[in-house]
Amino acid sequence: MSRKNALLSRQRCYWFNRWFTFAAAFVGLFCGGTAYLWGSYSGTVKSTEHLTQPQLNLLGVSFYFSQVAGLAVGVAFDKLGPRPSALLIGGGYGLFRFGLIYDWPLPCLSLSLVLVGLGSSGMYSSVVGPNIANFDARHKGKVVGVLVAMYGGASAILSPIYKNFFQSSTDPAAGLSKFLLILSLGLGGAGLLAVIFINFVPKEENEKVSQEPTEESPLLRQDEERSMDHQKSLQEMAYPQSDWLQSLTSLNFWLLFFSFIIGVGAGSSVIATVGQLAESLGGSEVTATLVALQAVFNALSRPFTGTISDLLANKISRPAFLSFALLIYSFTHLWLSFSTAKMLYFGVVLIGFCYGTTYVLIPVMVNDLFGAKHWGVNYAIINCGPAGGNYLFVLLQAAIYKSHCLPGHDDCQGPECFRLFFWIVAAISALGFVLSTVLWFRTAALYNLKQSIIRQQHEKTIN
DSSP states (O other): OOHHHHHHHSOOOGGGOHHHHHHHHHHHHHHHGGGGGHHHHHHHHHHHHTOOHHHHHHHHHHHHHHHHTHHHHHHHHHHHOSHHHHHHHHHHHHHHHHHHHTTOOHHHHHHHHHHHHHHHHHHHHHHHHHHHHHSOTTTHHHHHHHHHHHHHHHHHHHHHHHHHHTOOSSOHHHHHHHHHHIIIIIIHHHHHHHHTTOOOOOOOOSOOOOOSOOOOOHHHHHHHHHHHHHHHHHHHHHSOOOOHHHHHTOHHHHHHHHHHHHHHHHHHHHHTTHHHHHHHTTOGGGHHHHHHHHHHHHHHHHHHHHHHHHHTTTTSOHHHHHHHHHHHHHHHHHHHHTOOTTTHHHHHHHHHHHHHHHHHHHHHHHHHHHOSTTHHHHHHHHHHHHHHHHHHHHHHHHHHHHHTSOTTOSOOOSTHHHHHHHHHHHHHHHHHHHHHHHHHHHTHHHHHHHHHHHHHHHHHHHO
């Protein structure tokens, strides 16, 4: 019997309750979300290690690579559960700290950050996956929305702590070393403790079957058997369990894959360059406010979208919400292409909201369309797209920005610095809207069947 099946067959006890799993997930995702802290201390790493900008970029790209390599973590999640992820996070930070102290070569430092990224990706999969499986379809969106808000908010909590208590102007290297030690031991230990409580919990039976024997006619028994076979067939249709090979041969998988690439790329292209964007429009003083706005609405959109997608599930399926987000992306990039510094506020708010919305919808949709049994691998494959797509969007933005710089200058001033880029991304987002809309209509029957089964189960529970 596999480890997952053993957990499913285990008798329920209080420390494997789904609510303990949900609470422990907050701690796990807080630990995993710290991978996004890189921007807070990368400047210190550059100055103390005397790195060039390309060398620093190599370290930063390590996180992108780890998302692509996260496919291995997805396999481990499906086979081994969530335990190894915490060890990767703690071990990665520990190796990076020792590498800085003992002047390890750049490839070794990069490898240690790859481990952090793998741990982060693995923690996300190993924490979100069980919670999606543990709660019924009426609450999956809310559960994932609340959890991924913590994943995105971890860096917002720890970044000011680092800047106020560890980023010493007299000895920045020592401050960074202490901070990394806390990340290594504290997060590794907390994550390992948290995942002890994260498990697949057997669902409660919705029906109580009478144990008293009853006499039935053969015809009645045949009717009941046919009815049970029909219900089983409907369940298999509504809740498929596709492995990675079956998923890769599905058109729905690729529609979701490219929609995710576009959704994340369209958002990250603004989030990563909001400072440059504001400076090019002569509004460098509003950069901090813009960053805060996108972070706040990015976080708020996750529980909001998760809750709304659950409440309206019987009317609007999740692919429809993804289509709406991509359509808003397209119009928002057109808005940004003609924006002044003060007009950026509205655009950044919408970008942050749609970005968070995308990250809430995709994990649940992978579960909806391909099942929970192989969720780890399927989601890891889906997540490879944004990892590579982000890099391509950044390269495109950098090339267009550089083409508008004056000879001998690295900075660009004026709305034309980003205008062409925003037009291109607006067109790509419109393409994403078309792809997700096709997915919406292709999966309409599946989502209707799911809702029909949910209503039947709810009626049986009431009766």
